[in-house]
Amino acid sequence: MSWLRNLSKFSSTIKPSQRPNKTDPFFLLPSLTFLSKFSSNPIKEKPSVKPDDYSGLEATKAHEKPRVVVLGSGWAGCRLMKGLDPEIYDIVCVSPRNHMVFTPLLASTCVGTLEFRSVAEPIGRIQPAISREPGSYFFLANCTSIDAHKHMVHCETVTDGEQTIKPWKFSISYDKLVIALGSHPATFGIQGVNEHAIFLREVHHAQEIRRKLLLNLMLSDVPGIPEEEKKRLLHCVVVGGGPTGVEFSGELSDFIMKDVHQRYTHVKDYIRVTLIEANEILSSFDDRLRLYATNQLTKSGVRLVRGIVKDVKAQKIILNDGTEVPYGLLVWSTGVGPSPIIQSLDLPKAPGGRIGVDEWLRVPSVKDVFSIGDCSGFVESTGRPTLPALAQVAERQGKYLANMLNKIGKAGAGHANTAKEIELGDPFVYKHLGSMATIGRYKALVDLRQSKEAKGVAMAGFLSFFIWRSAYITRVISWRNRFYVFINWITTLVFGRDISRL
Amino acid sequence: MSWLRNLSKFSSTIKPSQRPNKTDPFFLLPSLTFLSKFSSNPIKEKPSVKPDDYSGLEATKAHEKPRVVVLGSGWAGCRLMKGLDPEIYDIVCVSPRNHMVFTPLLASTCVGTLEFRSVAEPIGRIQPAISREPGSYFFLANCTSIDAHKHMVHCETVTDGEQTIKPWKFSISYDKLVIALGSHPATFGIQGVNEHAIFLREVHHAQEIRRKLLLNLMLSDVPGIPEEEKKRLLHCVVVGGGPTGVEFSGELSDFIMKDVHQRYTHVKDYIRVTLIEANEILSSFDDRLRLYATNQLTKSGVRLVRGIVKDVKAQKIILNDGTEVPYGLLVWSTGVGPSPIIQSLDLPKAPGGRIGVDEWLRVPSVKDVFSIGDCSGFVESTGRPTLPALAQVAERQGKYLANMLNKIGKAGAGHANTAKEIELGDPFVYKHLGSMATIGRYKALVDLRQSKEAKGVAMAGFLSFFIWRSAYITRVISWRNRFYVFINWITTLVFGRDISRL
Known part of the structure; x- marks a missing residue:
């Protein structure tokens, strides 16, 4: 920021008489000298990351708001974020797209009945806290792995095939993790x-x-x-x-x-x-x-x-x-x-390769991890059938989980590893x-x-x-x-x- | 078309009793046999072009409408096409984009003030004859060269980096040719x-x-x-x-x-x-x-x-x-x-490398060729200054030339090489x-x-x-x-x- 401050200092201290020519629109000419500051610290030699500065999101402290990390921005993840109370939680979303797609209307956009933008909803509009609260973020990135033991997710930025920017790796500690990564189109191994x-x-x-x-x-x-x-x-x-x-x-x-x-x-x-x-x-x-x-x-x-x-x-x-x-x-x-990332995760699975969840959408055997939407299914021990991969199911699960997490947070169990004997309420039931x-x-x-x-x-x-x-x-x-x-x-x-x- | 006719014949002659199962949505199952017709004539071995069939647009006959070929779909070309009378002329437009860009509002779309589609006007909406009249066409292609002697332009289709489709070359004979190919951003030879x-x-x-x-x-x-x-x-x-x-x-x-x-x-x-x-x-x-x-x-x-x-x-x-x-x-x-194609054309030039035109926007020394917009300028002998590369100039020239061409056509001089002593009217004058x-x-x-x-x-x-x-x-x-x-x-x-x- 030093160079930005330098400039504003310069333009506020410059006296009218110093301006080279009042009718010259470029009276800021001397600011070029400030620009040369750039050259003394060329970007090409990338400054090393200072871990003390701002590297990754570390575990929250007891006096801070607990952090819910949501992976994915589809129906499940977005409905969840919409329902989460930003007074209780900081919300961090990691997804390769910054909007939710209103999938049932997508076919209409292909032929121009609807405009593309009409079926895309920016996440910041779904949950305004994401763009306003100091501890809430949206990261344009893919989750590459989950360390459930350390309560951490590892991510890599999406750079859109941009050759000049290398993907940036970072980690986020979570108090609660919601996996809503959706699914992958089935190709049945057909070539081409x-x-x-x-x-x-x-x-x-x-x-x-x-x-x-x-x-x-x-x-x-x-x-x-x-x-x-x-x-x-x-x-x-x-x-x-x-x-x-x-x-x-x-x-x-x-x-x-x-x-x-x-x-x-x-x-x-x-x-x-x-x-x-x-x-x-x-x-x-x-x-x-x-x-x-x-x-x-x-x-x-x-x-x-x-x-x-x-x-x-x-x-x-x-x-x-x-x-x-x-x-x-x-x-x-x-x-x-199931998408490759879901297959690669070392978590309990449901029939069909989805992430296994219990009746309250919790992933068994790990703490503070939930999964909703197309990427999740009930583990066999629940005796429940796998729900269809529908927007309707994802939306209902997101809503249900948001209420449950708000309840947990209000009961003071929002932070990692603080799950006490809280009444979770009714298990999730899907009504078509x-x-x-x-x-x-x-x-x-x-x-x-x-x-x-x-x-x-x-x-x-x-x-x-x-x-x-x-x-x-x-x-x-x-x-x-x-x-x-x-x-x-x-x-x-x-x-x-x-x-x-x- | 044989396979399409085959299908409709099939579906109209099939008797209800022949349908395998009335509740089966795929009672058209036997149509698969028709599909196999494809294999007898596999597309991979590209059928050779039959010149007798439909190859290029040949010179119009005396009893046919004369053909105006417009190169480009910017302000000049689109304003011209809008003004041309489709009762008098067949209109053929060759351009790498099928819409006109309303350039003054383009900056607003970068930040989302306006939607992209709001500033793009499909050519078919500017001149409906292009999509309705049997002799009028829009070709998504680039002009590669002009043979003013033979009254022909040579073109190559735009395929959008599509690797599966090779650009297709074709030629169009014109009665009147309007070059409205615009300009190229100036980079002053700066690297990168x-x-x-x-x-x-x-x-x-x-x-x-x-x-x-x-x-x-x-x-x-x-x-x-x-x-x-x-x-x-x-x-x-x-x-x-x-x-x-x-x-x-x-x-x-x-x-x-x-x-x-x-x-x-x-x-x-x-x-x-x-x-x-x-x-x-x-x-x-x-x-x-x-x-x-x-x-x-x-x-x-x-x-x-x-x-x-x-x-x-x-x-x-x-x-x-x-x-x-x-x-x-x-x-x-x-x-x-000037863009590379303009530089490469073997036509009279105006100062600055633009195509030279006289006071009536005609390219001197060749017949039936006109040029308007950013790509054209007055030849030195007119003693007129080069007009600025503005939408305003292009639009006014397009309007002027449309009226003049309509007048020429009405006077029976629309066809190639029929330019008689027609009163062209006032020369073009630009008023800023x-x-x-x-x-x-x-x-x-x-x-x-x-x-x-x-x-x-x-x-x-x-x-x-x-x-x-x-x-x-x-x-x-x-x-x-x-x-x-x-x-x-x-x-x-x-x-x-x-x-x-x-």
């Missing part, structure tokens, strides 16, 4: 998926899909492109018939029928959408709804193909029976599995509120049954679509984003989708 | 500018600046980062004190004072903005306005430094006098010069309407004088800011974007800027 397919889980995935779709639309219009190549470029293949795959197919066919037909008239007859699924589409939904969805998608021009992908090449996929399917855009959404999915053309499915076998309301059509939109707009967290989503929907209705390729 | 500095001319530049700024803000908050490194990361250096550099510095200091102070409280005292200029800032403005701008910027914490950059390294710049200035973000806006620039904190400069020497209105302050915003919102081309810019400004006022790093 990671290289050639695009997932649909982050905003940058949606951006990539959009850029590629618009690029292919424009490339296919170029004179001299052979017919076969044109067909390939405009063949959009979606692998996986779960809600994400179906919603994306629906949005895509909507985009094709309304916007491509109007704005890419030369190539409109070449573009096609194929949805490949090994079993049934929307397998968690009511049979009647499934049939409805199938008919609607087919009517919209989506081809439904039952098949198993064996191999993915740069411009075609190969199915189990040897069929080759050329594609221009390949979106992969065949469910999720139903499933929803859009299928394009202002139609949606709403299945409010508790489980696949239970009875209950299951409906499809425009009313469902209306319910779907209402349900989501009230769940988009901030007022700012509610407002933007609303404005986006209105604009799309009035002006059509935006097709600029940024 | 292209590698390490970011320009501010395209939406992707603004996106890059935003990502880097937010990355540096978050990285500097990481525990253990040495003080010097923190200062470096948060030192934003702007080189060039023209309107772009000044507006960006103003937006940045606004962002720092309002948003960083609230949302990055841990690091708020480290962030600084330095504006480096070799001469005077805003040299085209009135002296009084310049002094006002200088005072306002200094008040907002922008340090103005007079200096000449000698060398740019990855984390520091070196000035002429040897001073080293470490930076985390470097934005370069020192004016523009004044300059405007924001300097942050709801302040702007408005200089309505015709030239630097002339007398006229020159004002600064909030009223100017209001005029500035009104002037721009009415010039943002489509109603959609006017609406979005308005909504963005309101949202920023009410909720602050968005800080999610997408």
Whole structure:
């Protein structure tokens, strides 16, 4: 800071008469001499880290607020942070992205129905203490390992492929640790998926899909492109018939029928959408709804193909029976599995490789560690089934754990290793509120049954679509984003989708 | 198309009884057999181009509409296309981006005051014929050379670094050619500018600046980062004190004072903005306005430094006098010069390397070729001065040329080599309407004088800011974007800027 102070000192002590020329906008010319201070301490020779200065977050003292470290910024982690009381805890979040993605609306951003920013919520807006409280932080970093014995997590900064900045390693001591690292797209070991397919889980995935779709639309219009190549470029293949795959197919066919037909008239007859699924589409939904969805998608021009992908090449996929399917855009959404970091952690596991938790979402055998969301599951001894990897589950767990941690903190057991005999309250119970999915053309499915076998309301059509939109707009967290989503929907209705390729 | 027709035939002829299972959403299972058609003609062995099929756009026939080919999609090219009458001409645009950038508002998008999409206008919205008329096209491509003798341009598709798609070469015959390829940022041969500095001319530049700024803000908050490194990361250096550099510095200091102070409280005292200029800032403005701008910027914490950059390294710049200035973000806006493609064209040149034009914006010595915007200038024989590289000039030239071409077309001289003795009307005359620039904190400069020497209105302050915003919102081309810019400004006022790093 010395050079900054130097400058302000300089500019406040300079007398008007000393200014070289009053009409010269650069009367701060002499400040150049201050700039040369930089050269006496060149950045290139990196100053050694002074551990006494500011290196890592050390264990909190008894008189300080206890520190909750949250790994991850998805539905589980963000709902937890929102619910934590910053009067009781300092909150530290470690995640490679500084926002939460409102995943159910992500498919809509790929074709321009919604803007990217409307479905991203900065963490500082979800829990303002993160940016205001002196002991609360957000770190743009990945957790590399956890030392549960020492109550520490080790992290490494994310630098975005920036070659000039090396990742910086640091450690954080925690009083309570919440692992909410989510899951990883399942590729079933199929070659080429990671290289050639695009997932649909982050905003940058949606951006990539959009850029590629618009690029292919424009490339296919170029004179001299052979017919076969044109067909390939405009063949959009979606692998996986779960809600994400179906919603994306629906949005895509909507985009094709309304916007491509109007704005890419030369190539409109070449573009096609194929949805490949090994079993049934929307397998968690009511049979009647499934049939409805199938008919609607087919009517919209989506081809439904039952098949198993064996191999993915740069411009075609190969199915189990040897069929080759050329594609221009390949979106992969065949469910999720545990991510490498979760697999590597030396913690109790639940069936399926998730981190094991008890009924209160605590990781057994270690102290002060909790896990929520897609990355966690009940350990076998609880006799409970693994919950589905849904936003709904993650959100409920985050809320539950926030209340429990607040309760623990209020009871004076917030600090590490102070867990006394505190009444934790009721164990976590998940009640399924139903499933929803859009299928394009202002139609949606709403299945409010508790489980696949239970009875209950299951409906499809425009009313469902209306319910779907209402349900989501009230769940988009901030007022700012509610407002933007609303404005986006209105604009799309009035002006059509935006097709600029940024 | 055979496989697509096959499918629809299949799905329409299939009898309900043939469907394997009515509740099975994949009753289209047999369509797999159709998919195998792909394998009989694998895409990998690229079919050879059939020149009889669809290769390039050949010369128009006398009974067809004449074709205007527009190279570029900036202010000049887009204003021209907007004005061209699609009843008279087929319009073909060749550009590496499918939208026009509303450049005066670009600086605002870097810090989240405006969304990126609000300042980008798809060409199909500027001239709807491009996407609707059978003979009008937009090609996402670069022009590689012009054969004025044969009335042809040669192009190569843009593939976005996509390794799987090779650039596709094609040619277009024109009846009239308008070269509106813009300019290139001037780097004065300084080493490292292209590698390490970011320009501010395209939406992707603004996106890059935003990502880097937010990355540096978050990285500097990481525990253990040495003080010097923190200062470096948060030192934003702007080189060039023209309107772009000044507006960006103003937006940045606004962002720092309002948003960083609230949302990055841990690091708020480290962030600084330095504006480096070799001469005077805003040299085209009135002296009084310049002094006002200088005072306002200094008040907002922008340090103005007079200096000449000698060398740019990855984390520091070196000035002429040897001073080293470490930076985390470097934005370069020192004016523009002719781009390599303009330099390579074998056409008459104007002083400064621009394409030479006569008073009617025609390129002398070749037929049916015109040039407008930053890439063109009057040939010496006209005795006219080179016009400044301003949006205002480009826009006026585009409008003028559209009217002239429409007139030529109506007179039956639209086709190549048919230029008869047509009354072209008045030559192009540029009347400067004044300059405007924001300097942050709801302040702007408005200089309505015709030239630097002339007398006229020159004002600064909030009223100017209001005029500035009104002037721009009415010039943002489509109603959609006017609406979005308005909504963005309101949202920023009410909720602050968005800080999610997408």
